[in-house]
Amino acid sequence: MPSVTIRRRIISCLITKIFILLFAFSGYAAEINGATVLRGDAIEGGLVMARTAAGNVVTLDDAVIPTTADGMFIIGFHRDSDQPVTIKITQPDGTSQITVLTPEQRDYDIQRIDGLQKNMVTPPDSVVARIKSDQAAVAAARQQMATTGDFWQGFDWPITGRISGVFGSQRILNGNPRQPHFGIDIAAPRGTPVQAPASGLVTLVKDLYFSGWTVIINHGLGLNSSFLHLDRVVINIGDSVSRGDMIGTVGSTGRSTGPHLDWRLDWQGRRIDASLVAGPMSPSG
Numbered sequence: 001m002p003s004v005t006i007r008r009r010i011i012s013c014l015i016t017k018i019f020i021l022l023f024a025f026s027g028y029a030a031e032i033n034g035a036t037v038l039r040g041d042a043i044e045g046g047l048v049m050a051r052t053a054a055g056n057v058v059t060l061d062d063a064v065i066p067t068t069a070d071g072m073f074i075i076g077f078h079r080d081s082d083q084p085v086t087i088k089i090t091q092p093d094g095t096s097q098i099t100v101l102t103p104e105q106r107d108y109d110i111q112r113i114d115g116l117q118k119n120m121v122t123p124p125d126s127v128v129a130r131i132k133s134d135q136a137a138v139a140a141a142r143q144q145m146a147t148t149g150d151f152w153q154g155f156d157w158p159i160t161g162r163i164s165g166v167f168g169s170q171r172i173l174n175g176n177p178r179q180p181h182f183g184i185d186i187a188a189p190r191g192t193p194v195q196a197p198a199s200g201l202v203t204l205v206k207d208l209y210f211s212g213w214t215v216i217i218n219h220g221l222g223l224n225s226s227f228l229h230l231d232r233v234v235i236n237i238g239d240s241v242s243r244g245d246m247i248g249t250v251g252s253t254g255r256s257t258g259p260h261l262d263w264r265l266d267w268q269g270r271r272i273d274a275s276l277v278a279g280p281m282s283p284s285g
Contacts (some may be wrong), residue, residue: 025027025141030048030101032048032050032075032087032089032101033089033097033098033099033100034052034056034089034091034097035050035058035071035089036049036050036051036052037049037050039154040074040075040276041104042077042101042102042104042130042275043077043104043106043276044077044078044079044080044081044105044106044168044273045078045079045167045271045273045276046076046077046104046272046273046276047075047076047077047267047272047277048074048075048076048077049056049072049073049074049151049152049224050073050075051070051071051072051073052067052071052073052226053071054069055071055091055092056069056071056088056089056090056091056092057089058073058087058088058089059087059090060075060085060086060087061085061086062088063087063132064188065127065222065268066145066147066203066221067221067222068148068221069147072152072221073221074221075087075101076223076267076268076270076272077103077269077270078194078271079108079167079168079180079182079271079273081103081202081253082103082105082262083102084100084101085100085102085103086098086099086100087099087100088106092184100228100266106168107194108168108169108170108180109164109166109169109170110166110172111170111172111181117124117255121133123209127209130209131209131210134206134210137206137208138208138226139203140267141203141204141218141224142216142218144203144217145222146201146220146221147220147221148221149219149235151223152268153196153243154277154278154279155197155274155277155278156195156197156243156278157186157197157260157263157278157282158186158194158195158196158247158263159188159195159250159259159282160185160281160282161186161192161261163184163185163187163281164185164187164260164280165181165184165185165260166181166275167181167182167183167184167271167274167276169181182264183226183228183259183262183264184262184263184274184275185262186257186261187259187260188259188260189251190215190231190250190252191231191232191244191249191250192249192259192261193248193249194227194230194246194248194249194250194261195244195245195246195247196217196225196242196243196244196246196247197243197263197274197278198217198219198225199219199240199241199242199243200217200218200219200220200225200240200241201215201218201238201241202216202235202236202237202238202240202247203217203218203224203237204216204237205233205235207253208228208254209254210252210254211228211229211255212228212229212230212253212254212256213229213230213233213234213248213251213253213254213270214226214229214230214234214254215227215230215235215247215248217241217247218235222267222268223265223266223267223275224265224267225263225264225265226262226263226264226266227247227250227261227262228254228263228264229254229256229259229260229261230248230249230250230261231248231249231250231251231252231259232249232251233247233248234246234247234249235247235248265277
C-alpha cells in the first residue's frame with residue numbers, strides 16, 4: 001500500500017494536471033471557460049462562435065467537436081435544447097476546464113398554412129422511395145466535414161424581404177399537424193437573386209420532392225446552409241463560393257404556396273435559427 005507521502009504526491013499531481021472549473025450559466029449570455037466567445041448566445045436555436053488556444057481539444061457532452069488549426073470552434077443548440085450541455089476544453093498537458101451551459105428556452109408560434117396540394121401534405125406511396133432518397137442525399141451533404149471556417153465575420157441575409165415564416169413554429173398544413181419549421185421564410189418576387197450568406201463549399205444541388213430546387217453550402221466545422229424552393233440554380237456541386245456570390249434565384253418549387261426563400265442552418269444535426277446568426281435584417285428589406 002503506498003505511503004501517506006506517496007499518496008499525497010499522487011493527489012497533488014492530479015490536482016495540478018486536472019484543473020477543472022465548473023460554471024452553470026442560464027440565459028442568453030454565453031461564457032466558456034478556457035475560450036473567448038466571439039459571438040452568439042446560449043439559447044434554443046442559437047449558435048456560439050468561440051476561440052480557444054491552438055492544440056486544445058474541445059468536447060460537447062463527451063463528443064469531440066471540430067476546431068480550426070487556430071482554435072476556432074462553434075457550439076449549436078437545437079430548437080428543443082432544454083437540457084444543460086457540458087463543454088470541456090483540454091490543453092495538451094491534460095489540464096481541463098469545464099463549462100455547463102443551460103440554453104434559454106423559447107416559446108414558438110403555431111403557423112397554419114392552407115391551400116397546399118394534397119400530395120404535398122400526405123405523399124402517395126408512389127413517391128415514398130423518392131422522399132427517402134432525398135433525405136439520404138441531404139444527410140450525406142450535411143455530414144461532410146471541413147476544419148476550416150470562413151464565417152467568423154458573420155452571416156449576411158441571402159435576400160431581404162418580408163419574413164413570412166419563422167424558425168421553430170409548429171406547422172399545421174391543410175389542418176394536419178406536421179413537424180416544426182426549421183427555417184426562415186423570406187417572401188420575394190420570383191427571380192430575385194439569392195446570395196451566399198458566407199463562404200463555403202457547395203455539397204448539394206438537387207430538385208427535392210418537398211423543398212424543390214435546393215442548395216446546401218458547407219461553411220466548415222459541421223455548419224451548413226440550405227436554400228429551398230429555388231427557381232434557378234447557377235452553381236454546381238463542388239464549387240467554392242464566397243460571401244455575396246449569387247447561387248440562384250427565388251422560386252416556388254416543391255411544397256410552397258408562393259415565391260419565397262426558405263433559409264436553414266444546421267450544425268451537427270442540430271437545427272439553428274438563421275435569424276439569430278444573421279442578426280436584424282437591413283431596413284431596406
